[in-house]
Structure formats: structure tokens, C-alpha cells
Amino acid sequence: MDGWLTSEQVEHIQWAVQRNRPVGGFVSGLRHATLPALLEYGCLRATVGTEAIPPLPAAVVASPLGKALDSIPSPLGTRNGRRNGTPPARVDTQTVEFFSISTEDELERDSPNDPPKPWELYAIRFSRSAQVAGFSSTVANGLMAALYEMTRNALEHAESRHPALVGYQAEGGMALFGVVDVGRGVLASLRSSSDYSHLTTHADAISTAIQEGTSRHGYRKGGLGFRQVFRALAEFNGHLRFRSGDACLQILGTDCGPNRGDFHGSPHLTGFQVTVCCRTSAPAAGDPPAV
Numbered sequence: 001m002d003g004w005l006t007s008e009q010v011e012h013i014q015w016a017v018q019r020n021r022p023v024g025g026f027v028s029g030l031r032h033a034t035l036p037a038l039l040e041y042g043c044l045r046a047t048v049g050t051e052a053i054p055p056l057p058a059a060v061v062a063s064p065l066g067k068a069l070d071s072i073p074s075p076l077g078t079r080n081g082r083r084n085g086t087p088p089a090r091v092d093t094q095t096v097e098f099f100s101i102s103t104e105d106e107l108e109r110d111s112p113n114d115p116p117k118p119w120e121l122y123a124i125r126f127s128r129s130a131q132v133a134g135f136s137s138t139v140a141n142g143l144m145a146a147l148y149e150m151t152r153n154a155l156e157h158a159e160s161r162h163p164a165l166v167g168y169q170a171e172g173g174m175a176l177f178g179v180v181d182v183g184r185g186v187l188a189s190l191r192s193s194s195d196y197s198h199l200t201t202h203a204d205a206i207s208t209a210i211q212e213g214t215s216r217h218g219y220r221k222g223g224l225g226f227r228q229v230f231r232a233l234a235e236f237n238g239h240l241r242f243r244s245g246d247a248c249l250q251i252l253g254t255d256c257g258p259n260r261g262d263f264h265g266s267p268h269l270t271g272f273q274v275t276v277c278c279r280t281s282a283p284a285a286g287d288p289p290a291v
Contacts (some may be wrong), residue, residue: 003031005060006289007275009041009243013261014267017052024054027150031059034170035086035096036241036291038069039105039180042076046162065096069167074100074164076180091121093129095171102163105153121146122166126177129170134280139232143175143278146229149180150274156201158271169290171279182271185259186244202245202262210242210249229276236278243291244272253278254264 005027013023033041045053060066061078069156070078078097099122101107107121116124123144130140131179154164160183168177183189189243190196199205232238239254240261246268251261278291 004031004289005030005037005038005041005056007034007040007243007291010037010044012268013041013053014044014048017048018267027054028057032063032288033060034289035065035167035176035291036178036273036277037203038065039076039165039167039178039275041242041268042069042074042078042165042282043180043182043269043271043273046076046226047126048164057102059082065169068094068096068097072100074165075101076099076182077288088122089118090125091131092129093170094125095129096167096169097122097129098165100163100165101151101155103150103206107152107155121176124169126170130167130175133170133175135175135236135278139236140276141176143177143232144229145278146232146276147179154179154181154272155182157186157189159189159214160184160271174277174290175279176275176277178275179271180271180273184261186272201247203247203249206242206244206247206249206263215236232278233276236280237282238279239277239291241274241275243269243274246271 007169013027014025020205041056055177056066063071066078099119101119106117109117109120122141127140127144130143131137147166151164151166158164158181161182164179164181166177166179185202186209187199187202190205190208191199194206199208229240233240233251233253236253240251243266246265247263248266249261249263275291
């Protein structure tokens with residue numbers, strides 16, 4: 001759709017910059033953006049440089065997604081981490097919300113008697129928002145668990161100088177979340193284990209990463225991986241996008257699993273970027289893009 005920044009358009013922008021083609025005119029004409037595109041665009045600016053990749057235009061920053069991203073400090077967001085902000089200590093529902101997180105210590109409280117940490121409240125808001133959007137508590141909690149697992153993986157493996165950036169959107173029968181970082185990427189992380197030293201391509205690394213039990217600490221030392229995600233994708237018209245290095249995997253809920261999906265080559269982007277989108281019904285013709 002004209003005026004939309006999607007994840008695919010982010011790749012096109014990066015290809016154009018690598019070929020020394022101007023992108024300012026296209027970017028200035030944007031009026032809307034998907035949540036995954038915002039996350040990937042922030043990673044692109046952080047790694048390629050803010051001189052080569054222009055800032056998002058005012059129309060996108062002023063949109064509900066843009067305002068939500070603009071409200072948190074993050075080098076991968078619109079404000080480059082120059083604004084102080086404290087996540088809200090509440091569990092009400094939100095249509096869209098972002099979260100910047102630096103360490104695994106932020107994920108869980110030290111003692112059950114301690115007050116919940118901001119991340120815990122954020123995850124609860126996502127689950128409740130997904131339920132308001134039309135998903136059962138079981139599915140919403142499963143998506144929340146998948147969001148936790150992917151965020152934990154990012155913090156454990158990225159070794160990035162920047163915090164990871166997490167975002168969710170839940171409305172009108174759709175629940176979507178994304179986790180991005182600009183660390184060393186999946187291939188370098190897995191190759192730090194002798195179990196995966198044979199991996200040579202980013203596509204192979206992504207294929208391995210989505211298998212149950214995969215971890216840079218060695219085979220069968222990881223968590224449940226993408227099990228919750230595949231279950232939700234199959235049941236709820238899902239879409240998974242997993243980008244790292246020069247590879248991008250996309251899996252549709254109609255044909256999902258750890259050995260399914262389609263790869264395409266993408267311009268090399270530092271770190272990894274994962275998006276999961278589920279819908280209570282198939283999107284209709286003319287619906288705005290989600291990814």
C-alpha cells in the first residue's frame with residue numbers, strides 16, 4: 001500500500017542505500033508503518049548510520065505506533081535514548097506498547113515477595129490486551145510465554161552494546177509482537193558452542209535456532225524454543241518473520257513447523273529481528289499490512 005513502511009520496504013531501503021541510491025524522497029512520503037517495520041528500521045539506523053538512513057517523517061512519528069515508540073528511551077527507537085522514562089506500574093490493556101530491556105535480571109523478580117518488575121507488568125499487559133483483541137486466555141498466555149522466551153534469548157545471546165527493543169500490538173482480532181537487537185546475530189552466537197561450530201550461513205543458523213532445545217550453551221541445553229509460537233501460528237492464521245545477518249525466514253500458519261517456511265536473501269543487518277503475528281480470522285482484501 002502507498003505510504004506504508006513495511007518490513008519488506010525496510011529491506012528495499014537498505015538495498016538502495018547499499019547501491020548509493022537516494023531514499024530520502026521515499027521515506028519522507030511515508031504516512032504509516034507496521035510495528036515490525038518500525039523495529040527493523042530502528043535497527044537499520046543504529047547499524048548503518050543515521051546519516052545514511054533518514055529519520056522517520058513526522059506523520060509516522062505522530063501515528064499511534066510512532067507515539068508509543070517515541071515515549072520510551074531506546075537507541076533503536078525514534079528518540080535515540082535521549083529521553084528518561086519509567087514504564088507504568090499498572091496492568092491495564094494497551095493497543096500498542098514498546099519496552100527497552102538490557103539484562104536478564106530485568107525479566108524476573110529476585111524473590112516472590114518482591115514487587116513485580118516493570119517487565120512482568122509489561123508482559124501481563126500484553127496478555128490482557130491480546131484477550132481484549134479476541135484471543136482466549138490460554139492462547140494469550142502462550143503468546144506471552146513466547147514473548148518472554150524470545151526476549152530472554154535476545155538478552156542471553158546478543159552481547160550488544162544497545163538494549164533489546166520489544167513491541168506488541170493487539171487490536172481487532174490481531175496479536176502481534178516483535179523482539180529486535182543489534183548484537184552479534186544468531187550465527188555468531190550459535191558458533192560460540194562447539195555443537196554448532198559447523199554452521200556457516202545465517203540461514204542455517206536461523207533454521208537451527210528454531211529447533212527445540214537449541215542454545216549456544218550446547219544442544220538440548222536450551223528452552224522450548226518456538227513450540228508455543230508454532231502452535232499459535234497453526235491455529236490463528238499466523239505469520240513468523242525471523243531475520244538475522246543476510247537471511248530472512250518467513251513461516252505461515254498454514255504450513256508451519258521447525259523445518260518449514262521460506263527463506264530469502266536480505267541485505268546484511270546486525271543482530272536478529274523476530275516478529276510473530278496471529279489473527280482470529282484471515283485478513284480481508286484491503287486490510288492494512290501488519291508486518
